Each structure stands twice: as structure tokens, then as C-alpha cells.
Amino acid sequence: MPQPSYEYGVARVRVLETRLLTRERIERMVDAQSAEEALKVLSETSYAPLVAELGSPYEYDELLSKEMNRVRDFIDEISPDPAITDLFFLKYDFHNLKVLLKNRYLSGQDDELPLAQMGTVLVEILRKGVEDPESGLLPPFMADAIKKVDQACVLRVDPQKIDTLLDNAMYDHIFKVCRKKRDGFALRYFQMQVDLLNIRSLLRAKRLGQGFDFLKEMLIPYGSLDVSFYSRAMEQPYEQLIKEMESTPYGKVVAEGVQDFLRTGTLTAFERLMDDYLLNYVKALRYNPFGIEAIVGYLLAKENEIKLIRIIMVGKINNLPTEKIRERLRDVYV
């Protein structure tokens, strides 16, 4: 099929960007008295037809997955370079692979698995592929990853190991494609993602009181930070880590994230800062009218928006106080 041009795709995204939820709309949803009222705000936006189909606010999840699937189809339709845009959907495939493989090796019950519909491979095909990696149903890099997990699980089943193997397989593929396509934008994006994920692993390992050997297993290659940085950071106090990161682009994320981590003991704030950081990177580049940036930017903005709506709806249905909900919200893209 002939691919649409960057000019065409970016122009379509430009129009759709105007239909993203504004900060003001999000604020109104947060301030709503009830879940019904929050949905009413949503019905004034591009979500209107989907809201009309809903029976009750409790079915919001269905609305959001419909919207996400629409975005997936839209990106497929307009992407001038599907090899690159697909990379941004791989996380769903590998999430599904993790769930399916852990299910096979740990619990064994097959019903009601939390599988994502957004991946590059249909969930049913993924299921069959996991049963038989040799079937040729899956792309080779996924089949190889499954085989690796199977081999590793022969002796001892370690859920951490399954995660690590699959993460590494995913980033192997991502960086291979980025390099082959010489796409500096995507390469930098994933490199920063890997760095931040590795720092998250570092914090986790430190908290568990583990040594560098434990962390080394989890580190994903391809980041811009040296392995020696991580081994050093394992020995040093948190303050030293913050100081050392100050001069890097991740200074702010690490400083705020670590402080919150020390205060609350959770990585929620770090993860939020990490998402915001990556979103801001794309945001800054989205004005290029002849590149993939705006298209990826729209996808990330949409993912972010759906995350926001989910947080608000969950909060409203469970009658969480407004401040609590607001605290959990991320920056809005527009």
C-alpha cells in the first residue's frame, strides 16, 4: 500500500491536536461533583459520540479502549513510516507477552488476563504465538524472545528474569530499527527512556538493599549512561546521585523524583516525571512539518490524555477528594 506523505500526516495531526482536551477541560472534569458530571464535560469534546454510547459512567474503560483503538488505527493510516511508529506500540505487545508467559509459568489460569489491545500483533495471534513460537505467526524478534524465556525457565522460574529478557528483546529490536532507519528522533527518545528506566531500576535496587550484581541483571543496554555510573551510584548516597545528575538532561527528573521517593517510598512521582520528560521532548520537536515527530507526539498526547481521563474517572467513581486526583494528574500536552 502506498504510504501517505509526512506533509499529509502531519497536517491531519495538526487539526486533531486542536481536539485534544485542554487543560481547562481537564480541570473542569476534576472539579466535577460526580462521575456523571465528569462524563458530561467529556461529552462536550471529541469524545461526544463515545460518551453517548455509554450505558453508565462505570463503563468508562470501554470508552477509553475504543478511543485508543481509534488512535491506533489512525496512526496506522497516516504514518509515512510504520516501522518507526510501530516501535511506540511495541510496549503493549511486550506487556502482553510478559502477562502471557508469567501466566504460563506461574499461575496457569488462562481467564481474565489483563491484556492490552493496542499492540502491533493481535492478542489472539500473540496467544497462539506464545504457545508455539515456531509457528511463524509472530515477528522473528518476538518468537526469539519467547524461546529465550522458555529456555531460561527450564531450570527455575524467575518473574524478574522474564521481565528482563523481554525488555532487552524489545529494546534490541527498537534500537536495531532506529539505527537501520537512521531516525535520530526515535533513537534519542528511546535512549532517554532506557536511561530513565535504568535509573528507576537503580532506585529500586538501592531500596531493596541489593548490590550491583542484582542491578546489573536489570539494566537495559543502549542507554547513554555508562555502566560504571550505575555501579558507582549503588555505593553512593542519594544526595551524591542527585548532584551527579545535575549537569545531565535528567537533573530535574532525578532531583524531584528521588526526593519524593525518599519521602514516600514509592516511585509514582519518578514515573510521572519520567513520562512528562519524554512527552516534553517530543512536544518541543512537534513543529517539524516534514517529520514523524508530530505524529508520534499526537500518539503520546493521546495516551497521556486517556491516562488522565482514567485517573479522573477512577477517582470520581471512588469518591476521592479533588486534591488527591489533581495530585495524580500529569501535564496536559496542548
Added chain:
Amino acid sequence: MELGQIFAVLGTAASNTGAGLSMGQIYAILGAATAVMLAGLGSVFGVAIAGQSAAGVVTEDPDKFGQVLLLQALPGTQGIYGMLIGFIIMNKLNIFGGMIDVSTETGLLLFVSALPIAIVGLISAIYQGKTSAAAIGIIAKRPEELGKAITFPVVVETYAVLALLASFLMVNGIPV
């Protein structure tokens, strides 16, 4: 030098077939053709680039058709300028009613006079198309800012107009 040889061969070939064209006439017609071709090709690229952006906007928001069409049409002017210069040269040669003879020098002068609009037209139209595509992005988000959006590609137009002016003055000033 090489180009001159090719034209010389063409010239002899032409006179051999009995058309009786002089070198001056060949140079002059080549000038007219170059102006029309290169500037026209530039416009083809330019409007195609801007047109794809325009199509993208109209897919999502058909109401913006008028505004984006205006922006798409901007890189089309170079082709018209090229045609204009080409036409003036043809007119000078009286091509439509028994061509008049011109000396080799005059023919070469006419050819060279066509170059500004041919080359500047080609390149400016492509870049203007890109600028228009970006400006169409402004219309997608803020349709009320058409005036500002149109300014950016119009700045590129300036240099196509200057090239047209240069070509026009030169062609006009060459006595035939």
C-alpha cells in the same frame, strides 16, 4: 564550451533538415523553454508539497478548504513567471508569424536573460511549497490567523518576483 558544441551540432542538424534555424534563434528558443520548464517544475514540486498538507487538513476539517487552497496556490506563481518570460522571448522572435532571424550574440543574451527566473523560480517554488505546508499547519490550528500564515510563504515569493523583474528587464532591453 561543451554546451556550445552541442548547440552547434543541433544548429547544423536543424539547417540540414531544411528548417533553416540560425544559432541565435536556437539559443533564444532554448532560453524561452528553460524559463518555462524550470520555473514550471519548481511550481509542480511546490504546489505538490503544500497540496499534501492541504489535503491532510481538509480530511479532518473540510471547512478550511478555501484558506488552505490559497496557501497551496502560492508556489504556483513561479510557473506563471517562467511562462511570462518565455512568452516575451517567443514574442520577440515573432515565433507565431514567421520567425525573425537574430544574431548568435542576441540569442545567447536572450538565453542568459531567462536564467534568473528559470533557476530562482525552480528553487524558490520548492522552498515556498515547504513554507506553505508549514503555514497550512498554522491554519489547521488557528484558522483566524490566515493573514499571518500567508506572510511566511509570501516572503519567499519576494525573491521569485525579483528574479522575474531581472529577467523581464533584461529580455526587454535586448534589441532584436
